Amino acid sequence: MNQALKEKVFEANMALVERGLVMHTFGNVSAVDRDKKVVCIKPSGVDYAKMKPQDMVLLDLEGQVLEGELKPSSDTKTHLALYKGFPDIGGVAHTHSGYATAWAQAKRPLPCLGTTHADHFYGPIPCTGALSEHRIQKDYEKETGKLIIETFKGIDYRHMKAVLVACHGPFTWGKDAAEAVFVSAMLEAVARTSFCSVLLKKDLKNIQQALLDKHYLRKHGAGAYYGQKSKG
Amino acid sequence: MNQALKEKVFEANMALVERGLVMHTFGNVSAVDRDKKVVCIKPSGVDYAKMKPQDMVLLDLEGQVLEGELKPSSDTKTHLALYKGFPDIGGVAHTHSGYATAWAQAKRPLPCLGTTHADHFYGPIPCTGALSEHRIQKDYEKETGKLIIETFKGIDYRHMKAVLVACHGPFTWGKDAAEAVFVSAMLEAVARTSFCSVLLKKDLKNIQQALLDKHYLRKHGAGAYYGQKSKG
Amino acid sequence: MNQALKEKVFEANMALVERGLVMHTFGNVSAVDRDKKVVCIKPSGVDYAKMKPQDMVLLDLEGQVLEGELKPSSDTKTHLALYKGFPDIGGVAHTHSGYATAWAQAKRPLPCLGTTHADHFYGPIPCTGALSEHRIQKDYEKETGKLIIETFKGIDYRHMKAVLVACHGPFTWGKDAAEAVFVSAMLEAVARTSFCSVLLKKDLKNIQQALLDKHYLRKHGAGAYYGQKSKG
Amino acid sequence: MNQALKEKVFEANMALVERGLVMHTFGNVSAVDRDKKVVCIKPSGVDYAKMKPQDMVLLDLEGQVLEGELKPSSDTKTHLALYKGFPDIGGVAHTHSGYATAWAQAKRPLPCLGTTHADHFYGPIPCTGALSEHRIQKDYEKETGKLIIETFKGIDYRHMKAVLVACHGPFTWGKDAAEAVFVSAMLEAVARTSFCSVLLKKDLKNIQQALLDKHYLRKHGAGAYYGQKSKG
Known part of the structure; x- marks a missing residue:
């Protein structure tokens, strides 16, 4: 049964490459099986072209390796902190994709400037503050995860998945x-489209709440009417 | 005979993908048969890779489904409003293409800065104002179509097709x-080229009326001499 | 013998597509056989995917069609004006490539900011002024050619080929x-690289004359030492 | 044995093309065999599509050709100066890749704005000053190499490889x-990501020293724990 989990995590990692979201050995995806209390994650620094499903590493929720020949991703503790802090999630992805990273490097939250954004994210995408020097030196990857959880105080992670x-x-x-x-x-x-928008006009504000609600809720939640899911 | 309409609408939707104008399930194209009073449109939220001509949905001009197993595009009412307001058009497309959307998010009309623009659009491309909260909540997709029609007061939609x-x-x-x-x-x-131009120089004005006329009219209208159409 | 000319002009036009410099039916390339006083050019508005060598149109230097079923490019008179004004050239190309067009739309000459530029162009690339309304209405394509010639007063077209x-x-x-x-x-x-440079720093000046001379002249002229040509 | 060196240098040059870092005949890669005192480098101005391993040129460290029919890269003396000034390096690459060149043309060092940068470069990437007119005219390519060495006074080239x-x-x-x-x-x-970041926010500073240390040192040096190298 863990084989199925490894296959899915492997495929999700390969999808990062196919979608052009990572280069080299960057990026990592994991998934959790909450019943078995098992996390499956990409190994650290392995070439995507040579990676196989059986290279995926299985860990418990404390980070102890249960199965796998290779070392888990160096970002593993961040993933584990997210699984702990966000009890309803089943998968985590980390990329260095160009435009999202550009916003992160500029330390700017990504404002909600249009309906493509509103279709998928319920509001502006938060940007964390900086980690203190102490926290960087202490247990960097775990503290990164905790910083994310802290940043989400007052934000519902089920409707803001980034x-x-x-x-x-x-x-x-x-x-x-996969999600x-x-x-x-x-x-x-x-991130790419809104990068261009803010170069075209400074100080753009988030779209109206009514438009955000309309787009997000026509795709998500009880009243959704986009797609074929609620039919038949 | 509706089969031919479905094939054309299917092909036009797939062309959005081939031309790199959409990702995921975004975007939609429709066509109208004015004699039969039938509109054909892409189904809502269906994966382009799995979509088939028979998935296209047929509706009357009021939006009643005539034929098709799937729900029509969530933007259907916008298309219908355009067919009503612009009596000479036979097809409508909607994309989230990156640069055009960037201008829309910046709420800036696209100025006519050069002859590539003038070859295809007779002047700057209008940008609507915002919908009121009331109109968003009332009948959002239909109101979007009506907003477009309102924006075209004083603009000839036969020479400004966007x-x-x-x-x-x-x-x-x-x-x-297809058009x-x-x-x-x-x-x-x-939208991409003019994005770069306005970053290179602020406050660029539309090109001279004479240059706009020259380029637009050498391709369109009675005196056109571009291409092979008026020959032989 | 004209067949060879048609093949070369056909191949040069197709190279525009392969290099990503044109889309749709945009762009055109011609060549002149100065001995025979024959110009060969792409037909107007023909789909690149369907174009064949025998579609190329042959004209005399005054623009009279000598051979060919199709109408020549609508920009033909601009090409002819360049062949007249620049007696040493054998081929002309016109594109709507994104970054070069962005500079043209911004009405900014392309400054010489680096050695890649200096390797190929001996100084900043000139930008014409605007054509008067009168000249646009009179004989637009021919006047465009004449405007280019006027812009090159004091500039050697053999070392500034754009x-x-x-x-x-x-x-x-x-x-x-082909050249x-x-x-x-x-x-x-x-144009793309220097677009990014001027966004990174305003008011960049042209590189030093000594660096321009060094790079341009190590590739061009009597003392050239780049490549394998001067060897053996 | 030199055959193996030629193969590796050939493959590294071809990798420039595959990675989209060069166009036309631009760019060049070399390697040195310090024991044999032999440098192997790409020939000058040769089309990548036609280049073969046996076209690579062998030279001594003073630039005398030892083996090869073709002239070595016009940038050879810059490579030789780097091998002399940086005694621990075994290979050198030169590209005209778009974003890195944009920063170079803007004469701006590339600030260290994020962890992707910190993973590979221990601090901001230095930009040289301008060569004097005298040095350009004297022995341009060699002086370029010497200028780089001068720029690295106080910077450890083993942790700043660009x-x-x-x-x-x-x-x-x-x-x-290959490295x-x-x-x-x-x-x-x-260079691409940070180009976007500085457009999103002016005057971004380098990341904290603690974050730079954390990322660079988890991949490099004695305490590295990224990847599979230190395992088993």
Whole structure:
């Protein structure tokens, strides 16, 4: 049964490459099986072209390796902190995709400037503050995860499935590894378009609440009418 | 005979993908058969890779489904409003293409800065104002179509086949579905080039009326001499 | 023998597509056989995917069609004016490539900011002024050619093989059609890089004359030592 | 044995093309065999599509050709100066990649704005000053190499494997030709992302020293824990 989890996590990692969200060995995707209390994650620094499903690493929720020949991703503790802090999520993705990372490096939240954004993210995408020197030196990757959780005080992670970590890049999540990757792709598309918009006009504000509600809620929640899901 | 309409609308929707104007399930193209009073449109939220001609949905001009297993595009009412307001058009396309959407999100009309623009659009491309909260909540997609019609007071939609909907993206039209897609592609090309131009020099004005006339009219109208159409 | 000319002009036009310098039916390349006083040019508005060598049109230097079923490019008179004004050139290319056109629309000459530019163009690339309304209405395409010649007063067209026509786009030339296309490709590359440079720092000046001389002259002229040509 | 060196240098040069870092005949990669005192470099101005391993040129460290039918790269003396000044390096690459060159043309060092940068470069990437007219005219390519060495006073070239040569473009290096190319690719990626960041917010500062240390040192040096190298 863990084989199925490895396959899905492997495929989600490869989807990062196919969607042009990572280069080299950058990026990583994981998934959690909450019943078994098992997390599956990409190994650290392995060439995507040579990676196989059986290279995926299995860990418990404290980070102890349960199965796998290779070392897990160096960002593993960030993933674990997210699984702990966001109890409803099943997958996490981290990329260095160009435009999302550009916003993160500029330490700017990504404003909600249009309906493509509103279709997928319920409001502006938050950007963390900087980690203190002490926290960087203490347990960097775990503290990064905790910083994200702190940033989400007052924000519902079930309707805002992405964060920009300042001076670093985006993390995204979802019900499983595939959704986490999908959100990464949507984030990059929105980050690119809105990059161009703010160059065309400074000081753009978030769209009206009514328009945000309309677009987000026609795709998500009880009253959704986009797509074929609610039919038949 | 409706089969031919479905094939054309299907092909026009797939052309959005081939031309790089949409990702995921975004975007939609429709066509109208004015004699039969039948509109054909892409289904809502269906994966382009799996979409087939028989998935296209047939409706009457009031939006009643005549034929089709799937729900029509969530933007259907906007298309219908355009067919009503612009009696000479036969096809409508809607994309989230990056540069056109960037201008729409910046709420800036696309100025006519050069001859590539003038070859295809007779003047600057209008950008709508914002919909009121009331209109968003009332019948959003229909009101979007009506907003476009209102924006075209004093503009001839037969020579300006595109609009930017503020905080949303472009709609384009033409004599049929294929032309609507073609106009979307030209719009994106012009939106990209003129994005770069306004970064190179602020406060660029529209080109001279004489140059606009020369280029637009050498391709369109009675005196056109571009291409092979008027020959032989 | 004209067949060979048609093949070369056909191939040069197709190279515009392969190099990503044109879309749709935009752009055109011609060549002249000065001994025979014959110009060969792309037909007007023909789809690149369907174009064949025998579609190329042969004209005399006054623009009279000598051979060919199709109408010549609508920009033919501009090409003819360049062949008249620049007696040493054998080929001309015109594109709407994105970055070069962006500079042309901004009505800014392309400054010489680096050695890639200096390797191919001996100084900043001139941008024409605007054509008067009278000249646009009189004989637009011919006047465009004459405007380019006027812009080159004091500039040696043999060492500056490109111009930006304001609010329009680039024309380039060379010893034959293939070189004209090559120069278009170099122009677009330089236009893109220098676009980014001027966004990174305003008011950049042209590079030192000594550096321009060094790079241009190590590739061109009697003392050239780049490449394999002067060897053996 | 030199055959193996030629193969590696050939492959590294071709990797420049595959990674989209060069166009036309631009760019060049070399490697040195310190024991044999032999440098192997790409020939000058040869089309990548026709280049073969046996076209690589072998020289001694003073630039005398030892083996090869073709003239070595016109930038050879810059490579030789780097091998002399940086005794631990085994390969050098030079590209005209768009974003790195844009920074070089803007004469701006590339600030360290994020962790992708910090993963590969220990601090901001230096940009040289301008060469004097005298040095340009004297022995241009050798002086370019010496200028780079001068720029690195106080900077450890083993942890900063790239430089921007003002008004020219990047040079990178590493333990062999392949690493030099890899560093060129990372440089271009970082140059692109940080280009976008500085457009989003002016006057961005380098990241905290603690974050730079954390990322650089988790990949490099004795305490590295990224990847699979230190395992098993």
